[in-house]
Amino acid sequence: MKNKFNFSARLENLNKKIVAENLDAVLISKIANLFYFSGFRGDSAVLLIGKNFRKLITDARYTEQATQQTEGFEIVQQSEGLYKKIEDEIKNLQIKNLGFEGKILTFAEYKYLQENLPGVELKSVVLDELRQIKDAAEISLISKACEIGDKAFAEILNFIKPGIAEFEVAAELEYFMRKFGAEKNSFDTIVASGVRGSLPHGTASDKKIFAGEFVTMDFGAIFGGYCSDMTRTIFDGKASENQQKLYNAVLDAQLLGLEVIKIGKGGKEIDSVVRMKLEQAGLGNYFTHSLGHSLGIEIHEEPRLSRLSTCESLQENMLVTDEPGIYIPKVGGIRIEDTVLVTVEGAVPLTHSPKNLIEL
Numbered sequence: 001m002k003n004k005f006n007f008s009a010r011l012e013n014l015n016k017k018i019v020a021e022n023l024d025a026v027l028i029s030k031i032a033n034l035f036y037f038s039g040f041r042g043d044s045a046v047l048l049i050g051k052n053f054r055k056l057i058t059d060a061r062y063t064e065q066a067t068q069q070t071e072g073f074e075i076v077q078q079s080e081g082l083y084k085k086i087e088d089e090i091k092n093l094q095i096k097n098l099g100f101e102g103k104i105l106t107f108a109e110y111k112y113l114q115e116n117l118p119g120v121e122l123k124s125v126v127l128d129e130l131r132q133i134k135d136a137a138e139i140s141l142i143s144k145a146c147e148i149g150d151k152a153f154a155e156i157l158n159f160i161k162p163g164i165a166e167f168e169v170a171a172e173l174e175y176f177m178r179k180f181g182a183e184k185n186s187f188d189t190i191v192a193s194g195v196r197g198s199l200p201h202g203t204a205s206d207k208k209i210f211a212g213e214f215v216t217m218d219f220g221a222i223f224g225g226y227c228s229d230m231t232r233t234i235f236d237g238k239a240s241e242n243q244q245k246l247y248n249a250v251l252d253a254q255l256l257g258l259e260v261i262k263i264g265k266g267g268k269e270i271d272s273v274v275r276m277k278l279e280q281a282g283l284g285n286y287f288t289h290s291l292g293h294s295l296g297i298e299i300h301e302e303p304r305l306s307r308l309s310t311c312e313s314l315q316e317n318m319l320v321t322d323e324p325g326i327y328i329p330k331v332g333g334i335r336i337e338d339t340v341l342v343t344v345e346g347a348v349p350l351t352h353s354p355k356n357l358i359e360l
């Protein structure tokens with residue numbers, strides 16, 4: 001089945017990049033970019049794209065799929081090694097300046113190109129930036145992926161009780177996401193309860209959840225090739241006054257994030273405003289990661305909301321997560337995360353699960 005993405009616009013932007021970088025062609029090997037520029041959802045393939053040609057090189061396992069999923073690409077079947085076929089194609093096309101994805105190619109693959117294409121200038125390029133602004137079809141898929149996450153969260157609230165292991169919670173969340181239409185999880189499901197909550201990326205373990213513990217669940221669905229990401233922290237039992245205070249400090253920071261995520265704001269500035277809020281609450285030292293990241297075909301994409309962000313100015317139809325958290329070693333942790341669309345009206349969360357403290 002073909003996708004409803006605007007491939008001509010994507011390929012036009014790619015072509016501008018090829019021209020700007022003085023290239024004859026680009027070799028695309030990142031799986032996310034194969035999908036973005038061609039619609040192909042398999043792996044073990046590359047795209048070779050120049051002004052007058054578009055080739056998808058793969059093996060017999062994927063040729064039929066490639067024909068079904070792409071349009072306007074010549075499907076080239078290789079049977080003696082992917083890089084041997086790439087070499088032959090580049091020689092036949094007389095490519096002299098070739099862009100390649102330097103962050104993706106292995107050292108061995110790069111060496112192969114260098115040694116077997118001595119007359120070809122190899123230039124590392126980054127194509128991911130072309131995926132930062134999402135189109136309507138992408139936003140619709142991500143919204144649907146977020147809706148699946150929300151529905152799975154509603155179900156899990158009926159399941160968590162003292163004595164249940166984190167693994168079981170993760171399995172149930174994943175089962176419900178699949179049942180509601182997810183292709184798979186967008187990353188390994190995080191379920192971190194009690195003291196394990198101080199691990200920001202505490203993927204589910206055999207630890208049992210007990211009354212009197214926070215439970216942080218960070219999970220996402222892939223729908224139509226696009227990811228969602230959300231985190232909710234609930235409490236098993238009745239939270240003490242201090243536990244409520246900690247929770248509300250994170251919630252206030254997260255809500256502030258939604259206010260400051262705006263067109264024109266930079267990634268560093270947004271991170272720092274939210275960080276300051278947690279600092280004012282005396283919790284700054286416990287907020288040990290960045291505020292957010294973009295997502296799409298990959299779970300972590302540019303732009304970032306962080307101290308190191310290179311994003312000067314958010315633009316309409318970018319997506320970011322807003323996910324402050326606190327992690328207190330040997331005590332526990334709390335994180336609240338929404339996937340958020342940047343619009344002219346401000347930040348619009350695509351995840352809608354309740355954020356008030358849920359006590360089970």
Ligand code: GLY
Pocket residue numbers: 187218219229230
């Ligand atoms: N929600 C997982 C992550 O952002 O790393």
Ligand code: MN
Pocket residue numbers: 229293321323337
């Ligand atoms: Mn995230």
